[in-house]
Structure formats: structure tokens, C-alpha cells
Amino acid sequence: QVHLQESGPGLLRPSETLSLTCSVSGDSMNTHYWTWVRQPPGKGLEWIGYIYYLGDTKYNPSLRGRVNISIDRPRRQFSLRLTSVTTSDTAVYFCAREDSGGLTPWGQGVLVTVSS
Amino acid sequence: QSVLTQPPSVSAAPGQKVTISCSGSTSNIGYNFVSWYQQIPGTAPKLLIYENNKRPAGIPDRFAGSTSDTSATLDITGLQTGDEAHYFCEAWDYTLNSGVFGGGTRLTVL
Numbered sequence: 010q011v012h013l014q015e016s017g018p019g020l021l022r023p024s025e026t027l028s029l030t031c032s033v034s035g036d037s038m039n040t041h042y043w044t045w046v047r048q049p050p051g052k053g054l055e056w057i058g059y060i061y062y063l064g065d066t067k068y069n070p071s072l073r074g075r076v077n078i079s080i081d082r083p084r085r086q087f088s089l090r091l092t093s094v095t096t097s098d099t100a101v102y103f104c105a106r107e108d109s110g111g112l113t114p115w116g117q118g119v120l121v122t123v124s125s
Numbered sequence: 126q127s128v129l130t131q132p133p134s135v136s137a138a139p140g141q142k143v144t145i146s147c148s149g150s151t152s153n154i155g156y157n158f159v160s161w162y163q164q165i166p167g168t169a170p171k172l173l174i175y176e177n178n179k180r181p182a183g184i185p186d187r188f189a190g191s192t193s194d195t196s197a198t199l200d201i202t203g204l205q206t207g208d209e210a211h212y213f214c215e216a217w218d219y220t221l222n223s224g225v226f227g228g229g230t231r232l233t234v235l
Contacts, residue, residue, distance in 0.1 A: 053127060054213050056224035069223045103169055111160040111175030118169050
């Protein structure tokens with residue numbers, strides 16, 4: 010059974026860099042797209058970006074220039090970096106695997122709060 | 126404002142059927158597959174439908190997806206109180222070169 014788990018700091022100051030890691034178990038990461046999605050409190054889902062297992066990336070154009078997704082297949086992890094955060098980046102961040110066009114499974118999510 | 130448009134809320138009685146719509150454009154739903162997700166508050170979304178109308182293992186056939194032109198629909202029949210959740214549609218948008226979600230629909234089972 011495939012399991013994903015997000016980890017990283019839960020509190021950031023404005024202008025700092027958000028760094029999250031998604032640890033994957035039950036999958037060798039030798040295929041699939043590995044995706045980040047976020048959800049501001051009380052709001053809908055926002056697609057952040059994905060990384061293909063070979064390293065190709067796609068990002069939400071609204072975040073382009075601030076976002077980077079990387080993968081470490083031997084460690085079975087992929088990571089999200091978002092620079093120059095503001096209070097608008099406060100959200101629950103989820104990692105997920107894309108399988109046949111759908112995102113499954115998902116991690117449980119991690120709340121990141123940006124506050125001065 | 127979400128690229129895919131969903132009604133904010135729908136409701137129906139237990140045992141009844143509800144339809145949730147997702148309206149897009151030729152650059153997303155009209156071009157690519159649609160997925161649907163169920164999110165119970167406080168938990169991660171769960172995949173219900175992929176490739177417009179396919180169900181992952183373990184998803185009952187009470188959940189059915191379809192598409193027509195630039196719109197998608199999720200039908201839920203035999204409503205149960207456990208179906209109360211938010212439902213989101215999602216597709217790839219080739220103009221934005223990005224995944225896009227609908228704003229979500231809150232289902233209330235009266």
C-alpha cells in the first residue's frame with residue numbers, strides 16, 4: 010500500500026522560504042507524477058505543481074518564479090520550495106501521486122502558517 | 126476565481142440522487158480528462174472518479190462521472206449521510222499548462 014507523508018516547518022515569517030518534504034513508502038518512485046496541492050483555510054484546492062519521476066516539472070503559473078519541486082528517488086522523497094512567502098501562502102499543503110490521471114493517494118496534509 | 130466552475134452547494138434527502146456540475150472550457154474539460162475528489166472536512170481529498178468516468182477500486186458505483194463538451198458531471202445516487210462532504214473537480218488546462226480545480230461543492234444530505 011502506498012503511503013505519503015508531508016513534513017516541514019509549520020510557522021514562517023513573511024519573506025521566508027517554505028520547504029516541505031513528502032516521504033513515500035510502498036512505491037519505488039520509478040514512475041508517476043508527484044504533485045503538490047494546497048488549500049487555504051476554509052477555501053478550495055489549488056494545484057501547485059508536479060515533478061515527473063525523471064525530473065520534468067510543471068508549475069501553476071500564478072506561482073512561477075517562486076516555486077521549485079525536486080525529487081530524490083533513492084530516498085523516496087520529493088520536496089517543495091516556495092520563496093518569499095506572504096500571508097496568502099498560509100494553507101494546508103498536500104502531496105499526492107498522480108495515477109492514471111487522478112491524484113491518489115494523498116498525504117494527510119501539513120498546515121503552514123505565515124505570520125509576522 | 127476558479128478556472129472550473131462548480132455550484133457552491135447542493136442538497137438532497139437520503140436515498141435520493143444529486144448531480145454536481147463542473148463547467149470549464151475547450152482548454153481544459155473540452156480537451157482533457159476530468160477527475161473528481163471527495164473531501165470530508167479535516168481530512169485529505171479522496172479520488173472518486175478519474176478519466177471522466179472511471180472509479181478506483183473500492184469506490185461504489187453510486188458515484189458516476191460523465192462529460193459533455195466543456196462540462197463534467199458527478200452523479201451520486203442512493204445518498205447516505207456519510208456522503209456529506211465537499212466535492213472538487215479537476216482537469217489539466219493546456220493553455221495555462223497547469224492543473225486546475227473547481228471551487229468545490231458542499232453536499233448536504235438533509
